[in-house]
Amino acid sequence: MKIIRKILVWLVIVIAGIVILLYLFDVDYLLKAVRVVYLHGKTTAYLDDYTHFDNRTVKAGTAQPWANHAEYNKVKATERLEQTHKELGTVAYLIIKNDSIWHESYYDGYGSDSHSNSFSMAKSIVSAALFKAIEEGSIKSLDQKVGDFFPEFSKGMASKLTVGDLSSMATGLDWGEQYSSAFSITTRAYFGDHLEETMLNVPVVYEPGTRFEYVSGATQLLAMVITKATGMKLSDYVSEKFWKPMGAEHDALWQLDHEGGIEKAYCCFASNARDFARFGKLFLHNGEWNGKRLLDSAAVRRMITPRFPDAPQYGYGWWLNDYLGKKIYYMRGHLGQFTIVIPEDKIIIVRLGHTKGLQTTTDPHSNDFYVYVDEAYKMMGMMKPGEGKGDKLPLTKEEAKVNEMAKK
Numbered sequence: 001m002k003i004i005r006k007i008l009v010w011l012v013i014v015i016a017g018i019v020i021l022l023y024l025f026d027v028d029y030l031l032k033a034v035r036v037v038y039l040h041g042k043t044t045a046y047l048d049d050y051t052h053f054d055n056r057t058v059k060a061g062t063a064q065p066w067a068n069h070a071e072y073n074k075v076k077a078t079e080r081l082e083q084t085h086k087e088l089g090t091v092a093y094l095i096i097k098n099d100s101i102w103h104e105s106y107y108d109g110y111g112s113d114s115h116s117n118s119f120s121m122a123k124s125i126v127s128a129a130l131f132k133a134i135e136e137g138s139i140k141s142l143d144q145k146v147g148d149f150f151p152e153f154s155k156g157m158a159s160k161l162t163v164g165d166l167s168s169m170a171t172g173l174d175w176g177e178q179y180s181s182a183f184s185i186t187t188r189a190y191f192g193d194h195l196e197e198t199m200l201n202v203p204v205v206y207e208p209g210t211r212f213e214y215v216s217g218a219t220q221l222l223a224m225v226i227t228k229a230t231g232m233k234l235s236d237y238v239s240e241k242f243w244k245p246m247g248a249e250h251d252a253l254w255q256l257d258h259e260g261g262i263e264k265a266y267c268c269f270a271s272n273a274r275d276f277a278r279f280g281k282l283f284l285h286n287g288e289w290n291g292k293r294l295l296d297s298a299a300v301r302r303m304i305t306p307r308f309p310d311a312p313q314y315g316y317g318w319w320l321n322d323y324l325g326k327k328i329y330y331m332r333g334h335l336g337q338f339t340i341v342i343p344e345d346k347i348i349i350v351r352l353g354h355t356k357g358l359q360t361t362t363d364p365h366s367n368d369f370y371v372y373v374d375e376a377y378k379m380m381g382m383m384k385p386g387e388g389k390g391d392k393l394p395l396t397k398e399e400a401k402v403n404e405m406a407k408k
Contacts, residue, residue, distance in 0.1 A: 035052075044334075044335075045117070045119070045190060045267075045334060045335075046117070046335070046354070047091065047116040047117050047335070047352070047353075047354060048116065048117070049117060050115070050117050050253055050255055050268060050270040053255045053256065053268075054255070054256040054257075054258060054259045054260075054261070055253040055254060055255055055256060055270070056233065056235040056253070056254050056256055056263060057235065057251050057252070057253060057254075058235045058238055058239045058243050058251060058252035058253065058254055058269070058271075059236075059239045059243065059244065059251055060239075060243055060244060060247075060248040060249065060250055060251050060252075061243075061244030061245070061247070061248075062244075062247060063247055063248070063249040064246070064247025064249075064290070065247075065249060066096070066099075066100065066101050066274055066277075067099070067100045067101070068100060068101050069097055069098070069100035069101055069102040070100075071102060072100075072101060072102065072103070073103055073104065073105075075103065075379045075380070076379075077093070077103075077105060077375070077379065078375045078378050078379060080371065080374075080375055080390065080391050081093070081371065081372075081375035081376075081379075084357075084368060084371045084372075084375075084395060085105075085107060085353075087355075087395050087396065088336060088353055088354070088355040088356070088357060088368060088395060088396075089107075089108065089353050089354030089355045090107055090351060090352070090353040090354075091106065091107050091108050091110040091114070091116060091352050091353050091354065092104070092105075092106050092107075092110055092112075092114070092116075092272070092273040092350065092351070092352040092353070093105050093106075093273075093349075093350070093351050093352075093372070094273040094274065094277060094348075094349065094350040094351075095347065095348075095349055095376050095379070095380075096277055096280070096281070096347065096348040096349075096350075097345075097346065097347055097380065098346050099281060099346070101274075102380070103376075103379065104273070104274075108354075110352075112272060112273070112274055113249075113250060113272060114272055115250075115252075115253060115270045115271060115272060116270060116271075116272070116337075116352050117255075117267070117268055117269075117270050117333075117337075118267070118268070118269045118270065118271065118276060118331075118333050118337050118352075119267045119268065119333030119334035119335065119337055120216070120219075120266065120267055120332060120333040120334055120337075121269065121276065121331040121332060121333040121337050121338075121339060122219070122254075122265060122266065122267050122268060122269040122333070123216075123219045123266060123267075123317050123331075124279065124303075124317045124318050124331040124339075125238060125242070125269060125279065125317075125331075126167075126219050126222055126223050126226070126234070126265050126266075126317065127167045127219075127222070127303060127316050127317025127318070128242065128279070128282075128295060128303070128317070129223075129226050129234070129237055129238055129241065129242075130163060130166075130167050130222060130225075130226055130316075130317075131295060131296070131299035131302070131303065131316075132237075132241050132242075132294075132295060132299075133226050133229055133230055133237075134299070135295070135296050135299065136230075138226075138229040138230045139163060139225070139226070139229045141164075142162060142163060142164030142167070142302075143162050143163075143164060144162060144163050145159065145160075145161065145162055146158075146161045146162065146163060146165075146166065146221065146225060147159050147161070149224075149225045149228045149229065150200060150221075150224070150225070150228075152200045152201075153204070156204070157172060157204045157205075157206070157207055157208065158203070158204040158208075160207060160208050160209065161204055161208040161209075162208065162209065163222060163225055164209075164316070165208040165209050165218075166218045166219065166221055166222035166225070167218075167219075167222060167303075167316040167317050168212070168307040168308075168314070168315070168316050168317075169212050169213060169214050169215065169218050169314060170208060170209050170210065170211060170212055170213070170307065170308070171204065171208050171213070171215060171217075171218045171221075172204045172205055172206040172207055172208040172210070172213075173202050173203075173204055173205070173215050173217050173218060173221075174202060174203045174204070174205040175202060175215035175216070175217040175218075177214060177215055177216060185198070185202070185217065186216055189216065189217070189220065189264070189266070190264065190267070192257065193257050193258035193261065194257065194258075195220065195257035195261065195262055195264065196224060196257075196262055199217060199220050199221050199224060202217055202221075211308065211310075211311070212307070212308050212310075212311035212314055214314070216266035216267065217266070218266075219265055219266040219317075220264070220265050220266045222265070223262075223263060223265030223266075224262065224265075227262070233263070234254070234262075234263045234265055235254045235263055238254075241294065242279070242282070242294060245289060245292065245294055246278040246279075246281075246282060246289050246294070247278070247289075247290075248271070248275045248278060249274065249275060250271065250272060250275060252269055252270060252271040252275065253269075253270040253271075254268060254269050254270070255267070255268035255270070267333070267334070273350040273352055274350075276331070276339050276350055276352075277339060277348050277350050279331065279339060280331075280339045280340070280341045280348035280350070281348060282294060282295065283300055283303075283304065283318075283329070283341055284341050284343055284346065284348060286300050286301075287299065287300045302315070302316060303315050303316040303317055303318050304318050304320060304327075304329040305320075306320060313364040313365065314364075315329070318330065318331065319331070319332050319364075319365070321365050321369070323365075323370070323373065324373070324377070324387060324388065326342055326344045326345070327343070327344070328340060328341065328342050328373070329341050330369075334356070335353065335354060335355055335356050336351065336353050336355060336356035336357060336366070336368055337351070337352050337353070338350065338351045338352075338369065338372060340369070340372065340373065342373070345382065347376070347380075349372055349373065349376050351368075351372050356368065357369070357371070357395045357396070358393070358394055358395060358396055358397060358399070358400055367390075367393040367394060367395055368395060370388065370389055370390035370393060371390035371391070371393070371395070372390075373388075373390065374387075374388035374389070374390035374391065375390065
């Protein structure tokens with residue numbers, strides 16, 4: 001017993017020492033990371049982690065349920081699509097055609113009313129809020145300087161930083177977009193409880209507005225600007241301008257850095273597939289919702305147009321892809337969250353799930369994106385023989401290795 005007691009005493013001393021060191025080196029946010037992620041058997045942020053954070057409600061108004069298509073769920077998912085759902089842990093897959101639900105399927109205990117974390121799909125929502133704030137005059141234009149709102153960005157290269165740079169990911173911010181690194185600024189932003197302070201201390205290290213570089217801090221800073229410009233909490237602004245008018249069926253939740261704090265705007269908007277699809281419908285109809293103008297059509301066109309010729313994959317908060325001869329734009333989040341809009345055919349595809357497909361260095365769009373589009377078109381009988389490449393692409397790194405070995 002004495003030996004066990006000594007071991008326990010030393011264990012307590014070691015743990016206390018570690019905790020003290022974490023606070024001394026200002027990395028105490030790692031305690032929350034361990035509690036929320038690793039103690040739940042995870043290695044990164046996950047779909048249901050919003051339940052472990054403080055949240056602010058994005059209130060819904062009068063619900064406007066989706067209509068079911070005349071062919072609702074009459075066609076089963078293809079074998080390739082079901083394989084993808086199984087391998088990547090899909091929890092929701094939704095196809096909307098002509099503003100009606102054509103197909104939907106749910107897995108792993110999720111349903112049409114289930115909340116899940118959208119991660120970076122939230123960036124598209126924040127950019128929509130920016131353009132709405134410009135439309136209403138709270139923000140002058142895309143060229144208004146961030147330094148007008150936060151003097152920390154009024155000197156040196158930071159003085160050139162505009163709200164348009166934030167939305168289009170052309171900021172020059174010194175930001176490491178590493179999700180699995182315990183010491184990256186992205187991890188600090190996600191688990192820390194002083195997010196505004198963190199953002200106001202991020203330096204600008206190259207001239208803003210010169211090139212595309214995807215960094216989550218850009219959207220976080222943009223949300224802080226919108227909040228200051230409108231005088232409204234981000235959740236309330238999005239609720240009033242979009243969530244209520246679009247007839248969302250459920251309140252959404254937006255994670256905060258601490259109780260009563262600010263929204264983690266670059267991520268962490270929790271809702272469900274049907275309600276996420278509403279942003280797809282809004283953009284599909286060029287900012288109009290059932291006859292009511294919610295967003296200027298010129299703003300929609302700007303958001304889904306590349307800013308830089310050498311970065312055709314991104315506009316202002318939306319990912320872009322010319323595929324199957326069609327212009328496609330979409331919201332995208334960590335672990336493979338998608339809201340895909342194909343305006344030519346009036347189609348919206350939503351996929352939510354636990355794992356993202358293979359991301360290569362040669363294509364900014366992950367392999368599973370092509371599968372979700374291809375198989376939807378096959379199910380609807382709209383894919384010509386030989387079209388598409390989703391069935392030819394590996395979904396995971398393991399599959400890619402097998403393919404490489406086969407070539408050798």
